[in-house]
Amino acid sequence: MKRIEIQLSKLKALQMVSAETVYVGGRSVGADDPSTYDKVFATDDDAQFLTTMYDTAVTSLVTICGEWVECTTDTDDGSIITLALPDNLAPQGERNIRANAMAYVIASILADYLGRLAPESAKFHEEQGATLAEAIVSDLNARKRVKYTEKTGKK
Numbered sequence: 775m776k777r778i779e780i781q782l783s784k785l786k787a788l789q790m791v792s793a794e795t796v797y798v799g800g801r802s803v804g805a806d807d808p809s810t811y812d813k814v815f816a817t818d819d820d821a822q823f824l825t826t827m828y829d830t831a832v833t834s835l836v837t838i839c840g841e842w843v844e845c846t847t848d849t850d851d852g853s854i855i856t857l858a859l860p861d862n863l864a865p866q867g868e869r870n871i872r873a874n875a876m877a878y879v880i881a882s883i884l885a886d887y888l889g890r891l892a893p894e895s896a897k898f899h900e901e902q903g904a905t906l907a908e909a910i911v912s913d914l915n916a917r918k919r920v921k922y923t924e925k926t927g928k929k
Contacts, residue, residue: 775858777844778868780875782835784828784852790880791824791887824883828852831882835875838907842914857914864916871913878906 832853836843844858855875859867881903889896 776861776863776868778857778859778871780855780857780872781849782832782852782855782876782879784825787828787831787852787876787880787883788821788824791883794880794884795887820887824887827883827886828879830886831879834882835878835910838878838910839914859914860917862918864913864918867913867916871910874906874910874913878903878910881906 832846832855836846836855839855839857842857842859844856846856847854857871881899885896885899885903887896888899
């Protein structure tokens with residue numbers, strides 16, 4: 775079995791959420807309610823609320839990874855999910871799983887957060903999260919292809 779660790783940085787995820795909420799809030803200025811920016815922008819006061827959403831997103835990611843999860847560990851900076859995968863995992867699989875896992879966590883937090891404050895902006899992140907979840911499952915199940923030569927029938 776091949777073990778890979780997915781390291782998820784809570785700080786990085788929350789910084790990305792904060793950056794995205796600045797964008798969403800700024801884009802909404804001038805709409806019907808000019809105070810939308812202040813309502814949507816995630817501040818330090820929202821940290822506990824967002825931390826709970828981060829924990830929920832990580833739990834959801836563990837569920838998506840399902841039978842491949844060997845263990846999860848909380849760290850000072852976030853979480854580590856250890857996966858036990860077959861040795862013949864596709865070459866790009868490990869890299870894709872790591873990248874998509876972090877993107878999934880961020881999309882999940884944004885969908886949850888914006889769903890409460892700016893529902894029209896949350897739909898994109900919900901769809902993105904669903905697409906990333908499908909990509910993660912696909913990469914978990916992707917395997918190296920064995921190449922045979924026509925002459926020998928061997929690798």
